[in-house]
Amino acid sequence: MSNSSSSISISNVQLQHISHLTNYSSQIQTHTNPLAVNPFFRTFPGFFLTSSDIVLRHNVLDLSGTFPSPNPPLAYHRAGPRNQILFDPVTVRAAIVTCGGLCPGMNTVIRELVVGLWELYGVREIFGIKAGYRGFYSYDPVRLNPKMVDDWHKRGGTVLETSRGGFDLKKIVDAIQNHGFNQLYIIGGDGTMRGAVEIFEELKQRKLYISVVGIPKTVDNDVGIIDRSFGFQTAVEMAQQAINAAHVEAESAVNGIGLVKLMGRSTGHIALHATLSSRDVDCCLIPEIDFYLEGKGGLFEFLEDRLKEMGHAVLVVAEGAGQDMIPRTESQKTEKDESGNPVFLDVGGWLKSELKNWWSRDHPNELFTIKYIDPTYMIRAVPPNATDNSYCTLLAHSAIHGVMAGYTGFVCGPINGNYAYIPVDEVAKAKNKVDTRDHKWSWVRSVSNQPDFIRS
Numbered sequence: 001m002s003n004s005s006s007s008i009s010i011s012n013v014q015l016q017h018i019s020h021l022t023n024y025s026s027q028i029q030t031h032t033n034p035l036a037v038n039p040f041f042r043t044f045p046g047f048f049l050t051s052s053d054i055v056l057r058h059n060v061l062d063l064s065g066t067f068p069s070p071n072p073p074l075a076y077h078r079a080g081p082r083n084q085i086l087f088d089p090v091t092v093r094a095a096i097v098t099c100g101g102l103c104p105g106m107n108t109v110i111r112e113l114v115v116g117l118w119e120l121y122g123v124r125e126i127f128g129i130k131a132g133y134r135g136f137y138s139y140d141p142v143r144l145n146p147k148m149v150d151d152w153h154k155r156g157g158t159v160l161e162t163s164r165g166g167f168d169l170k171k172i173v174d175a176i177q178n179h180g181f182n183q184l185y186i187i188g189g190d191g192t193m194r195g196a197v198e199i200f201e202e203l204k205q206r207k208l209y210i211s212v213v214g215i216p217k218t219v220d221n222d223v224g225i226i227d228r229s230f231g232f233q234t235a236v237e238m239a240q241q242a243i244n245a246a247h248v249e250a251e252s253a254v255n256g257i258g259l260v261k262l263m264g265r266s267t268g269h270i271a272l273h274a275t276l277s278s279r280d281v282d283c284c285l286i287p288e289i290d291f292y293l294e295g296k297g298g299l300f301e302f303l304e305d306r307l308k309e310m311g312h313a314v315l316v317v318a319e320g321a322g323q324d325m326i327p328r329t330e331s332q333k334t335e336k337d338e339s340g341n342p343v344f345l346d347v348g349g350w351l352k353s354e355l356k357n358w359w360s361r362d363h364p365n366e367l368f369t370i371k372y373i374d375p376t377y378m379i380r381a382v383p384p385n386a387t388d389n390s391y392c393t394l395l396a397h398s399a400i401h402g403v404m405a406g407y408t409g410f411v412c413g414p415i416n417g418n419y420a421y422i423p424v425d426e427v428a429k430a431k432n433k434v435d436t437r438d439h440k441w442s443w444v445r446s447v448s449n450q451p452d453f454i455r456s
């Protein structure tokens with residue numbers, strides 16, 4: 001919706017370009033969006049968005065000019081239905097694939113893609129690709145319809161199944177071409193988005209009239225630019241249950257320590273948010289912060305003080321934290337999963353044994369209990385909570401509207417609460433790490449009283 005009275009115009013923002021199928025094809029015939037005549041939609045003025053509807057990347061500014069912000073400000077196209085669409089719904093053959101690890105809400109996204117394509121646009125040829133990227137060339141696509149997916153939003157995991165590895169660009173794109181797919185909905189994390197970039201580039205090379213959208217999924221919340229990934233809130237909520245149990249065990253013992261390991265390969269968002277909301281955590285260890293055990297300012301000294309003061313302590317550790325401190329064999333040093341991600345050793349198990357050794361060395365005659373809880377897969381294998389469920393629906397609808405309008409090579413996601421279309425290569429490169437210099441980290445420090453782990 002354009003607003004002639006606004007003082008900001010397209011010339012004073014840096015609008016991130018989204019590719020459109022008309023850039024690569026001579027096909028330019030458009031169709032009126034069926035939503036315009038759908039009795040369930042009262043298409044008020046401004047209902048349909050245009051290319052001048054934008055979302056600003058940063059909405060916090062320091063008018064004194066001391067806060068670095070891009071000039072002109074970065075902006076993205078706003079997600080939503082367009083009045084004219086490029087795909088005639090009867091010609092659409094859509095494929096949906098889920099890749100990488102599980103995340104609460106994957107089934108909801110699939111469900112809403114199927115129901116949205118079917119009900120909003122009248123698409124009838126919708127297919128699920130089994131078991132991740134390899135499924136394009138290894139299995140027959142599964143035909144999907146609203147009846148089939150009706151209760152999928154209540155189920156954890158992905159009914160389509162997922163996998164790591166198996167990314168063979170030529171085989172994948174050949175299969176896409178052979179199956180006659182012209183819309184690809186790719187649900188996955190950072191690795192999946194890097195794969196989507198390659199698929200998008202290859203489709204352009206081959207001048208194929210196929211639109212690709214990435215729907216960012218990652219329980220670790222490590223995908224950048226977007227506000228947060230779907231399923232993250234659900235995972236944090238589940239993590240609370242483990243922390244509560246660790247707290248109960250710890251406070252019911254003499255010198256009790258409750259230790260919880262949470263997911264977070266290279267980012268500590270789950271551990272951080274679970275710590276912030278729990279109030280029971282004394283120390284939160286994340287990959288973004290180096291820590292040490294012995295000596296002044298170390299973890300042992302901190303825990304010793306906490307046990308003296310409170311009688312118990314709760315530790316939360318993200319799986320990727322402290323990995324360089326854990327002794328490992330030569331083969332463990334280079335071990336990778338099928339997607340090329342490093343395989344981590346169990347930081348929780350290692351920490352538990354280090355803590356036990358420390359206590360029996362320094363306090364041989366005093367009682368001590370450590371209870372280690374590893375809820376790893378429990379926090380991501382559950383169905384999404386209400387907020388994540390609605391979020392998944394909006395993501396699916398945003399993706400469909402963009403694809404039907406002819407956009408391609410993009411990702412949809414919320415930026416400061418508004419849904420936007422972001423170039424997929426930008427998302428594939430952007431890593432969302434915990435910023436240990438910002439206010440949120442100071443908040444953790446104030447909630448937990450943990451040390452800085454800076455050696456004096």
Ligand SMILES: Nc1ncnc2c1ncn2[C@@H]1O[C@H](COP(=O)(O)OP(=O)(O)OP(=O)(O)O)[C@@H](O)[C@H]1O
Nearest residue numbers: 100101164165167188189190191192194195218339
């Ligand atoms: N650089 C890349 N180029 C092409 N494909 C990739 C690349 N990195 C990963 N992939 C493929 O993307 C898929 C998913 O990758 P990965 O297993 O790393 O999970 P992810 O998408 O990062 O999700 P998560 O980390 O949340 O589980 C795999 O099939 C993998 O082969």
Ligand SMILES: O=P(O)(O)OC[C@H]1O[C@](O)(CO)[C@@H](O)[C@@H]1O
Nearest residue numbers: 101102219220263264265337380
């Ligand atoms: O055992 P899997 O399925 O490879 O998944 C484990 C990884 O997946 C994630 O959940 C998401 O990347 C990480 O937190 C974790 O390291």
Ligand SMILES: [Mg+2]
Nearest residue numbers: 100189190191
């Ligand atoms: Mg990943």
